[in-house]
Amino acid sequence: MSAEALLERELEHFEREHPRSRELAEEAKGPLLSGVPMPWMIRWPGRFPVFAAEAQGARFTDVDGHEYVDFCLGDTAAMTGHSPAPTVRALREQSAKGITLMLPSEDALWVGRELTRRFGLARWQFALTATDANRFAIRLARELTGRPKILVFNWCYHGSVDETVATLRDGAVVARDGNVGPPVPLDETTRVVEWNDPAALERELAHGDVACVLAEPALTNIGIVLAEPGFHDALRAATRDTGTLLIIDETHTICAGPGGYTAAYGLEPDLLTIGKPIAGGIPAAAYGFSAEVAERLEALLPADERADVGGIGGTVAANVLSLAATRATLSEVLTDEAFERMIALGERFERGVAEAIERHGLPWHVTRLGCRVEYLFRAERPHTGSEAAAGGNALLDRLIHLYALNRGILLTPFHNMALMSPATTEEDVDRHTAVFGEAARELA
Ligand SMILES: Cc1ncc(COP(=O)(O)O)c(C=O)c1O
DSSP states (O other): OOHHHHHHHHHHHHHHHOHHHHHHHHHHTTTSGGGSSSGGGGGSSSSSOOOEEEEEBTEEEETTSOEEEESSGGGGTTTTOBSOHHHHHHHHHHHTSOSOOSSOOHHHHHHHHHHHHHHOOSEEEEESSHHHHHHHHHHHHHHHHOOOEEEEETTOOOSSOGGGSEEEETTEEEEOTTOSOOSSOGGGTEEEEOTTOHHHHHHHHTTSOEEEEEEOSSBOSSSOBOOOTTHHHHHHHHHHHTTOEEEEEOTTGGGGOTTHHHHHHTOOOSEEEEOGGGGBTBSOEEEEEOHHHHHHHHHHSOOSTTSOSSSSOOTTTTOHHHHHHHHHHHHHTSOHHHHHHHHHHHHHHHHHHHHHHHHTTOSOEEEEETTEEEEESSSSOOSSHHHHHHTOOHHHHHHHHHHHHTTTEEOBTTTTEEEOOTTOOHHHHHHHHHHHHHHHHHHO
16 A cells, blocks of 8 residues: 555544544643644644553553553653652652752762763753753853854754754755744854764864864764764864864763763763653753863852853752652662663664564664664665755654554654663564554555
8 A cells, every 4th residue: 555545544543543632632722822732742643642641661541541552752751661660759758858949959969979970970960951951061161162153963953952953054054944933043153064974073173163062972863873983083083172072962872871872882071961861751951071171160160159040050950859850760760770671672673673674675774772773764874964864754754653653652753763661571562563564564
């Protein structure tokens, strides 16, 4: 059957099976802009989003009573599995003893030490979202270097950080298509180069006006685009040679292991940012500094009544509830042992998809980074964000997502990503393999 015809069949099936979600989606058009509480939620593959009822571990149910295996896991924010017991316990205990005070708690020290053990950076600060951690890290990099610009890789994503929603078009830096309300022309704030292109990186850093490179250690938001051998060495050398700070954003690449890609591959960033799952889904994020950067910052920033309360930080950042949840999550949920199991499940998922692609002779491929697996509808592995973007297929994306949803499986929206949590089982993975194989057979 053609992809168009299959999509039509699946859309009808979806509408038939989700009457309560459809009713709520209609009602939501009253109080909510565009009928959703957050703009991205209009992009689910049916004609309306599924309304969630309850979630536990790697599963959730919707308001029509269907149960799903969740491989989206809140786009990594629930990589711990939903409502992990140790985090819930810590939340219950801490919320009865205070939620937010603008005072430090002992948990902040424990979490700081644990992040140092995992990622190697010497000192830490806390925020509520990875977006904010990136914004604050960029501001500190500007302050330290006295330089105005940042450099990012084409088709990166680092949250709703103004300077990063930039792309290359015919060699010029412009706002990403459809980006709402960019504050200034992006070429005033940002240099953009392709991932895995050390020559372009060296050329752009040679201008001497870049405060920091902000990079995921593998692109994960345009499919997974891994670093080629030697690229990280070139990135570190080029940033060091030009006095540019290197910020590694581990928000997604924590999938590579307990200390993210940085620990797994021995990176040496100047700053590191992370958010999403570190508190089991409760808003929490962290940004860390190498000993050298921390020393330079402490010498530069006033530690008295002149300390800045405008550019970085926030009233509810580092609140005691987030930090209690982070401590419980890091000590009891996202443990070294949990990662071993999650990565083995990722390998099983990858094998299942690769075998189905091979069996049905489809020109697709699958990539894995730790416990994160992604398939792209093109035969060759992309080396840059542009190649990955060019390999996108909106029709197939929508069809596969809906096909899976109709059979009790939730994939991450915007791309074909699946994440394994400590609560995910081999049966969950095999269920996806069977459904993916069925879709591949119908499409082949
Ligand atoms: C690599 C990376 N950094 C930062 C963020 C921002 O996270 P948040 O939206 O939770 O602020 C994202 C979100 O997807 C991300 O993928």
